[in-house]
Amino acid sequence: MKIYWIRAQAPRRVLALLKYLGIDADCIEVEAKQGGLRAPEYLALNPNGKAPTLVDGDVVLWESSAINAYLCIKQGSDMWPAHNPAEQVEVIRWLSWNDNHWARAVGPFYFEFVVKATFQIGPPDRTGLAAATPELKKLAAVLDGHLEGRDFVACGRLTIADFQLAAMACDWRQSEMPFAEFPNIVRWLDRLHRIPAWADPWPVNTKQKHVAAPSVA
Ligand SMILES: N[C@@H](CCC(=O)N[C@@H](CS)C(=O)NCC(=O)O)C(=O)O
Structure with a gap:
């Protein structure tokens, strides 16, 4: 699993959850100032040109709340109440x-x-x-x-x-x-x-x- 991030509030939500749940992921810092968020390869993953983005096999996901729900479901955490x-x-x-x-x-x-x-x-x-x-x-x-x-x-x-x-x-x-x-x-x-x-x-x-x-x- 890969998480593309920059040092900002939306990625922070995802990085905190990863750490809190002890999920092993490759966290890849995007060099925003050098245009990393606007690079075609990145825009192909996240057409918004924003961070965070999750890539997990065939799953490509953006929006921190959706990513966090995904991580909870994957980890079986009730921080997203998947079964309620x-x-x-x-x-x-x-x-x-x-x-x-x-x-x-x-x-x-x-x-x-x-x-x-x-x-x-x-x-x-x-x-x-x-x-x-x-x-x-x-x-x-x-x-x-x-x-x-x-x-x-x-x-x-x-x-x-x-x-x-x-x-x-x-x-x-x-x-x-x-x-x-x-x-x-x-x-x-x-x-x-x-x-x-x-x-x-x-x-x-x-x-x-x-x-x-x-x-x-
Ligand atoms: N609603 C999105 C917000 C994504 C977002 O706006 N990310 C900001 C950082 S907090 C970003 O990538 N900004 C860089 C830019 O706009 O160039 C989420 O929750 O993931």
């Missing part, structure tokens, strides 16, 4: 909420402070973040209320929904996201941070890099 339709609905609710609302609200903060620093593309620009703050606070209130008396977002245990929602929010202090007034979110994120695979998901062996032409498994 009611729990699937619960997890899907939060995956959808993330993609349609939460990720869009936290994204600008994460971009200005984390993406720019990681890829050395300039200093953070706070212009626009003040205008984005009310919507983020509105959504944070929804999540904070839901997390009252709960340790995880769905099914009363760690699921792929936690990794999905936390991928950018976990950098809230660095990104100046206004979460100090949402104690349940802070407690949830701090709890996740105590999971070693989540706190440090990045592969140590970065010998395998993809600049232009990956071999297809």
